[in-house]
Amino acid sequence: MAESTRRGVPVATVGRLPGYLRALTTLAEQGRRSVSSDELAALAGARSAQVRKDLSHLGSYGVRGVGYDVSRLCEQISAELGLSEDWPVIIVGMGNLGRALAAYDGLATRGFRVVAVADRDPDVVGTTVEGMPVVRLEDLDPLATPVSVGVITTPGEQAQSVCDQLVALGVHSILTFAPGVLTVPEGVDVRAVDLGTELQILAFHQHQRLLARAEAETGVVS
Amino acid sequence: MAESTRRGVPVATVGRLPGYLRALTTLAEQGRRSVSSDELAALAGARSAQVRKDLSHLGSYGVRGVGYDVSRLCEQISAELGLSEDWPVIIVGMGNLGRALAAYDGLATRGFRVVAVADRDPDVVGTTVEGMPVVRLEDLDPLATPVSVGVITTPGEQAQSVCDQLVALGVHSILTFAPGVLTVPEGVDVRAVDLGTELQILAFHQHQRLLARAEAETGVVS
């Protein structure tokens, strides 16, 4: 971790930029011209000081006494996130989760385009999902269909081998929904989303609340 | 943020405990008795010093010169995460994503049980998913079917109203896959997983790599 991110945008800030961008897009659709850090903070679930500091990292110009120009800021953030080019995405694993993601319109509207879907089940290969033919990953021609982002929605056991194949295809960004750690060469970026992990974190907090309440009732705490 | 977590377990540590637990479960299945911080770190994608510090927060006893007792540590972590009790989960939104989660066996094996599935589409209500009847959220009787964790897989526009209904049902932990910020009363915990956000973060890093390479080639950097 602790990547330098070239022109010094902190990773924590990067993690919030998509949220700001979403809020700004909504505002733009409503025809709003400018927005204050306070308002943007409320929309994105952050504090105003944080918004200002985050935006200051991209050297963005707000106007003192007024706020930020909505469309200008949209462009700034999009540029910073690299959303001007649009990224070809492949989804591997055509179970319910893979199909859900293939159909998700939040992708197209945010600079991503699903260009291929793959599975290894012979009964599924050859059918179409969202108008795209399901192929075997082995059969994909990286020259005919270049991909730069891979999404893995297969069961956990297959994840590492799928990952290796994606890397061989030239994918440098991988999003996996399979539990477990993926090993990748230098220069390949992996993000993992795991339902189990998320729920366990929620369970922890709820568990703590229950313990705290029990303690309060038995009068253990001051 | 910056919750105190009662007996001082840092939030960052909590976020890694599920990963350790998964690794330990695998080890236990392989019949392994003990494990070193180095090995556990490798399996969970962390550094050994981090593992040791994290585990020290739960006051766990390792054995110097040997390592940690696998089954003992599993219990410690499970207890800390509150996985001894098992949490009743409701999934709202029976699209592909909701169905995928309802079918996901990673839940049952980790202390969660899906006790109800809901949707608002009259064509879907009354059908069964994974052996459970799909109900309307309004029709759910919280006394007959208590739920403590809610998972929202509806489109974004419905997310806030679903969220409000879940809170009214007594749910204190919510996991949402809808983009956007959910407003909840004090004491309710929300975690959001958004595909778009994750992909945008990946795009940022890949974009940076490309910029860095371009810079290197034009010889701008020292």
Add this chain to the structure above:
DNA sequence: CTCTGTGAATGTGTTCACAGCG
């Protein structure tokens, strides 16, 4: 007088490096 931009202060998380137990 409002709202940005930012140094300075504070808080949190990670890594180092080593004392000390088995």
Add this chain to the structure above:
DNA sequence: CGCTGTGAACACATTCACAGAG
């Protein structure tokens, strides 16, 4: 010896508070 547990050092992130632009 090997490996844990942990203070101390460092790195990173958030929040405060205010100077200064419009």
